[in-house]
Amino acid sequence: MHILITGAAGMIGRKLIARLAADxxxxxxxxxxxxxxxxxxxxxxxxxxxxxxxxIAGDLADSTVARxxxxxxxxxxxxxxxxxxGEAELDFDKGIHVNFDGSRALLDAIxxxxxxxxxxxxxxxxxxxxxxxxxxxxxxxxFVTPLTSYGTQKAMTELLLADxxxxxxxxxxxxxxxNIVVRPGxxxxxxxxxxxxxxxxxLAGEEAxxxxxxxxxxxxxxxxxxxxxxxxxxxxxxKAVGPRVNLTMPGLCCTVAEQIAALRRxxxxxxxxxxxxxxxxxxxxIVGGWPARFDARRAIALGFKAENSFDxxxxxxIDDELGGSIAR
Amino acid sequence: MHILITGAAGMIGRKLIARLAADxxxxxxxxxxxxxxxxxxxxxxxxxxxxxxxxIAGDLADSTVARxxxxxxxxxxxxxxxxxxGEAELDFDKGIHVNFDGSRALLDAIxxxxxxxxxxxxxxxxxxxxxxxxxxxxxxxxFVTPLTSYGTQKAMTELLLADxxxxxxxxxxxxxxxNIVVRPGxxxxxxxxxxxxxxxxxLAGEEAxxxxxxxxxxxxxxxxxxxxxxxxxxxxxxKAVGPRVNLTMPGLCCTVAEQIAALRRxxxxxxxxxxxxxxxxxxxxIVGGWPARFDARRAIALGFKAENSFDxxxxxxIDDELGGSIAR
Numbered sequence: 001m002h003i004l005i006t007g008a009a010g011m012i013g014r015k016l017i018a019r020l021a022a023d024x025x026x027x028x029x030x031x032x033x034x035x036x037x038x039x040x041x042x043x044x045x046x047x048x049x050x051x052x053x054x055x056i057a058g059d060l061a062d063s064t065v066a067r068x069x070x071x072x073x074x075x076x077x078x079x080x081x082x083x084x085x086g087e088a089e090l091d092f093d094k095g096i097h098v099n100f101d102g103s104r105a106l107l108d109a110i111x112x113x114x115x116x117x118x119x120x121x122x123x124x125x126x127x128x129x130x131x132x133x134x135x136x137x138x139x140x141x142x143f144v145t146p147l148t149s150y151g152t153q154k155a156m157t158e159l160l161l162a163d164x165x166x167x168x169x170x171x172x173x174x175x176x177x178x179n180i181v182v183r184p185g186x187x188x189x190x191x192x193x194x195x196x197x198x199x200x201x202x203l204a205g206e207e208a209x210x211x212x213x214x215x216x217x218x219x220x221x222x223x224x225x226x227x228x229x230x231x232x233x234x235x236x237x238x239k240a241v242g243p244r245v246n247l248t249m250p251g252l253c254c255t256v257a258e259q260i261a262a263l264r265r266x267x268x269x270x271x272x273x274x275x276x277x278x279x280x281x282x283x284x285x286i287v288g289g290w291p292a293r294f295d296a297r298r299a300i301a302l303g304f305k306a307e308n309s310f311d312x313x314x315x316x317x318i319d320d321e322l323g324g325s326i327a328r
Numbered sequence: 329m330h331i332l333i334t335g336a337a338g339m340i341g342r343k344l345i346a347r348l349a350a351d352x353x354x355x356x357x358x359x360x361x362x363x364x365x366x367x368x369x370x371x372x373x374x375x376x377x378x379x380x381x382x383x384i385a386g387d388l389a390d391s392t393v394a395r396x397x398x399x400x401x402x403x404x405x406x407x408x409x410x411x412x413x414g415e416a417e418l419d420f421d422k423g424i425h426v427n428f429d430g431s432r433a434l435l436d437a438i439x440x441x442x443x444x445x446x447x448x449x450x451x452x453x454x455x456x457x458x459x460x461x462x463x464x465x466x467x468x469x470x471f472v473t474p475l476t477s478y479g480t481q482k483a484m485t486e487l488l489l490a491d492x493x494x495x496x497x498x499x500x501x502x503x504x505x506x507n508i509v510v511r512p513g514x515x516x517x518x519x520x521x522x523x524x525x526x527x528x529x530x531l532a533g534e535e536a537x538x539x540x541x542x543x544x545x546x547x548x549x550x551x552x553x554x555x556x557x558x559x560x561x562x563x564x565x566x567k568a569v570g571p572r573v574n575l576t577m578p579g580l581c582c583t584v585a586e587q588i589a590a591l592r593r594x595x596x597x598x599x600x601x602x603x604x605x606x607x608x609x610x611x612x613x614i615v616g617g618w619p620a621r622f623d624a625r626r627a628i629a630l631g632f633k634a635e636n637s638f639d640x641x642x643x644x645x646i647d648d649e650l651g652g653s654i655a656r
Contacts, residue, residue, distance in 0.1 A: 092495065131571070143471045145490065145572045152491040156484045162473065163480040167420065243459070244473045 001029040002052075004074035006060055006106065007081030008036035008043045011183060012124060015227045016078060021049040026076060027235040037069050039081065039098075060102035066109035073113065076234050077121045079106055085128055086190050088150035099153035107160055111169040118171055121161065122233045125174045125246060127219060129155040132289040140248060140298045147289055158246040165238075165245050173233045173241060178221040178251035178306070179290075182317035191286040195220070198256070199263055199314055202274035205327030211280035214257035217292035221251045221306040222316040229304055236302060244298075250306040252313065253293040262310035266318075267326050329357040330380075332402035334388055334434065335409030336364035336371045339511060340452065343555045344406060349377040354404060355563040365397050367409065367426075388430035394437035401441065404562050405449045407434055413456060414518050416478035427481035435488055439497040446499055449489065450561045453502040453574060455547060457483040460617040468576060468626045475617055486574040493566075493573050501561045501569060506549040506579035506634070507618075510645035519614040523548070526584070527591055527642055530602035533655030539608035542585035545620035549579045549634040550644040557632055564630060572626075578634040580641065581621040590638035594646075595654050 003026060007013050013036075020031055033052035036043035042057040054072065058065035060081055070077070081102055088095025103123070110119060130138065131147035146152045161172040183196040187208075194211055195218055201208035221229075229249050241247075264272040296304075307313045318324060331354060335341050341364075348359055361380035364371035370385040382400065386393035388409055398405070409430055416423025431451070438447060458466065459475035474480045489500035511524040515536075522539055523546055529536035549557075557577050569575075592600040624632075635641045646652060 141471050143469050144487075146487070147494065147571065149491050149495070152487050156487050159472075159474070159480050159484050159487075163477050166475065167477070243475065 001026055001031050001076065002033040002035070002072060002074045003031060003076045003078065004035040004037065004069055005078045005080065006037045006069070007079070007124075009038040009040050010080055010082075011185070011223065012177075012180070012226055012230075013038070013078075013080050015223050016080070016230055017046045019227050019231065021046040023231075026231065033072070033074075035069065035072060035074055037065075037081070059098075061097050061105050063105050063109065066102075066105040067112075069106070070109045070113055070119075073117055073119070075119055077106070077110070077119050078124070078230055079103065079121060080124045082124070082154075083150075084190065085148055085150040088153060089148055092149055095149050096153055099150065100156050103157040104160060107164050107170065111164065118168070120234060121170050121172045122230055123157060123161050123172060123174045124230070125154045125158055125176045126151065127176050127178055127248065127291050127294070129158065129176060130291045132291075134291050136293065138248075138291055138294045140295065162243065162245050166243055171238050172245050173236065174246035175229050175233055176246065176248045177226055177229070178219040178249055180223055180226050181220045181313060182321070183223065184317075184321045191283050192218075192290075194283070195256075195259070198259065198275050199317065202263060202271045203267060203314075203318065203322060203326050205274075207274050207276055209278045210256065210275050211278060211283040212256065212287055213279075213284070214255060214260070216256050216284070216287055217253055218287070218290065219251040219253055219292055219294060220310070220313060221249065222313045224316045224320055225306045232304055240302060247299045247302070247304070248294050248296045250296040250300050250304055251294065252307050252310060254310050259310050262314055266311060266314050268328060271326065271328060329354055329359050329404065330361040330363070330400060330402045331359060332363045332365065332397055332400075332405045334365045334397070334405070334407050334430075335452075337366040337368045338408055338410075339513070339551065340505075340508070340554055340558075341366070341408050343551050344408070344558055345374045347555050347559065349374040351559075354559065361400070361402075363397065363400060363402055365393075365409070387426075389425050389433050391433050391437065394430075394433040395440075397434065398437045398441055398447075401445055401447070403447055405434070405438070405447050406452070406558055407431065407449060408452045410452070410482075411478075412518065413476055413478040416481060417476055420477055423477045424481055427478065428484050431485040432488060435492050435498065439492065446496070448562060449498050449500045450558055451485060451489050451500060451502045452558070453482045453486055453504045454479065455504050455506055455576065455619050455622070457486065457504060458619045460619075462619050464621065466576075466619055466622045468624065490571065490573050494571055499566050500573050501564065502574035503557050503561055504574065504576045505554055505557070506547045506577055508551055508554050509548045509641060510649075511551065512645075512649045519611050520546075520618075522611070523584075523587070526587065526603050527645065530591060530599045531595060531642075531646065531650060531654050533602075535602050535604055537606045538584065538603050539606060539611040540584060540615055541607075541612065542583060542588070544584050544612070544615055545581055546615070546618065547579040547581055547620055547622060548638070548641060549577065550641045552644045552648060553634045560632055568630060575627045575630070575632070576622050576624045578624040578628050578632055579622065580635050580638060582638050587638050590642055594639060594642050596656060599654065599656060
């Protein structure tokens with residue numbers, strides 16, 4: 001099994017690579033080769049991976065880079081490369097170049113390899129393809145009316161992926177990721193950043209700012225669950241998925257109050273007291289336009305699994321990022 | 329008022345031009361200039377139009393052509409240029425080039441004019457953005473999962489149009505046209521061709537072939553109604569439309585049996601007897617994947633109007649194409 005990962009240097013990319021290196025197998029077959037691509041520089045060979053290894057530094061929207069990436073005919077392609085929502089909104093040209101033109105160049109490079117080349121392509125999409133107003137619970141058949149350029153570019157790629165799959169150019173599955181929390185690393189300026197920082201910073205002994213009301217809801221899954229979605233997608237039979245290849249992933253709908261209550265249960269009052277309330281109407285407005293609750297029936301029936309409590313999400317963070325310990 | 333029409337030589341283009349020339353006005357303002365673009369050759373000045381006139385022969389996907397088309401800063405752009413469903417399915421590269429790359433080049437040319445240029449852009453989309461299976465009646469919030477490359481390319485353009493509108497680059501409205509019937513002209517090989525030919529040929533004294541069962545349904549509107557949708561879209565206030573700019577047009581859901589009954593009512597038994605039944609399982613299968621009934625609530629609330637009987641659709645054809653007379 002030869003696996004290509006685009007956007008290998010991103011947070012999800014690094015998690016996925018570590019998991020594949022640890023498992024040594026995907027969909028029941030040994031991982032013999034890894035090809036890692038990122039625009040930010042040449043990816044390094046992952047620790048604990050002894051198989052063949054190739055690394056590419058480059059912009060996927062450059063058709064030479066895209067053709068080079070698939071020249072070794074990877075069996076499974078994890079397409080994670082993207083600029084995030086905030087950046088795609090600030091820099092329209094960069095967003096569409098990376099998020100759409102890069103995706104299209106990858107799909108076209110696969111299509112033109114020829115010789116019955118037909119890999120599984122797993123595309124990291126996002127629940128940002130949806131735009132408010134929403135029903136209380138969003139069904140699988142709900143329409144896609146994004147309110148960001150990022151969501152638009154993801155939705156356009158989903159359409160291409162489905163058409164290329166239907167035409168037999170490749171075997172695609174689009175995975176609409178929930179809000180991923182607790183993100184490791186430093187606080188960033190993403191409007192969604194506080195969902196992670198109100199957990200991550202207190203657990204590390206630092207103060208965090210909560211800019212929205214306690215009643216705000218979102219649709220969450222851990223980085224560990226996100227990695228699991230990608231891995232699971234590689235195991236599915238195309239017949240089980242059918243022509244509607246873009247799937248909203250399961251997640252956990254909970255309020256900020258429920259997040260804080262879970263933190264208190266796990267880490268105690270002193271840790272939970274490190275959250276400072278500082279309302280920010282702009283962030284409140286942005287977050288208010290995001291989808292918060294799905295009935296992700298198809299993905300669940302196909303075996304995708306997310307956490308079913310925020311406690312489990314916090315515990316995954318403590319285990320995976322903090323070596324099991326908390327700064328009480 | 330300066331109006332640009334792309335795909336000016338197509339059936340809808342010619343109907344729209346004739347209507348604009350006859351009306352002499354659009355959205356309450358006199359039509360001072362018409363710019364017509366088509367890839368098939370240089371469009372001719374329409375009869376009865378005395379205003380300024382410009383004609384462009386060229387491929388809109390060529391950014392020079394696209395920039396040239398909007399250099400005169402048209403106030404309203406009707407973007408009709410497209411290759412049809414069957415052709416986009418047979419020639420993938422041509423389909424995406426014309427239907428998507430051409431659309432994107434037009435939208436980008438508008439975006440880069442600068443200087444607060446912000447035209448109304450009316451995009452002829454299609455109910456082919458939808459793919460089976462469907463509920464009995466398809467609501468406005470139903471998701472878009474096309475089963476043709478044509479539908480995919482229309483859906484991708486809809487997403488771009490909405491994002492460009494949201495960002496303030498232009499003021500877009502996407503009009504999802506029903507099956508247009510009765511199409512004038514000769515029978516063609518489109519799988520949908522029989523919906524028109526079983527009316528058009530008998531009215532002209534010729535035999536027509538019906539390849540599907542009488543119980544087959546579709547979502548119909550006349551060429552006159554389609555022209556009306558485009559004209560009406562030019563009059564709408566952006567605030568009334570909101571950010572969900574792609575609208576499923578109203579239409580008439582009826583069966584083939586109801587089409588034939590209307591033909592018999594209007595033209596008599598002898599005319600209706602010119603329909604010969606010759607089942608074609610391939611056509612039956614293709615047509616079975618098409619949407620047949622919508623609850624087009626938003627478009628109706630915005631004032632779009634379609635025929636409410638198949639009799640009215642046949643009468644529009646007799647008036648507009650046959651000078652009011654039938655070959656009995």
